[in-house]
Amino acid sequence: MTTVLIADDHGIVREGLRRLLESDSDIEVVGEAGDGEDLLRQCERLRPQVVILDITMPKLGGLETLERLRKSYPNVKAILLSVHSDPPFVQSAVSLGADGYLLKNGPAADVIEAVKAVTKGGSFFSPPIAKEIVEQLRTPQRGGDPFSLLSVREREILHLIADGLSAKEIASNLQISTKTVEAHRTSLMRKLGVRKATELVRYALRHGLVEP
16 A cells, blocks of 8 residues: 655645545555645654645745655655646756656546556656656756756745746745745846846746746
8 A cells, every 4th residue: 555645735636636546445645734844744743655745835835845855754755746847847856856747737647657656666757747858858958057056945936926926925825924035036136147026037938937
């Protein structure tokens, strides 16, 4: 029996994933978490074999949670769940040790297939994500991309800025202070070499973080 812990800030999504996973007799959902901090606490108590976590959650986003998960629970298999197939975020997920990356608009059967694949020591990426990874490997990498200098939290905030959220909305979404968001935004502008917040949005568009 494969034990799974689900983390998503939407109760409906968690319930849907639970029903889907438990339709397979070899999978047991041992718990649900509404954010990254809750997931890490439950990992200590429940010791799941696999965690499925949303990439955008309050308090602690999926990438930041994954980074901490790898340090504290290196043997737990991690599958990220997202509505976005943004290349930089996929690359970050892989570099942080994600065993799988699923798109929320993908086939429901992919979820069960992904859990079974990572449990056996493999990996599973939604077809559009797998294609993107292959393209990245085929394309020679050019040095000097400032995106690589951003922290996990800065990447999450850049994504939310590009989605049109205000500093107050981002603070509410991530459950941090508005001043902290503004500090991250200042750091983003410095690292990316831009002078206005609108240029952050243009940067995100050019690099495929959001769709035009």
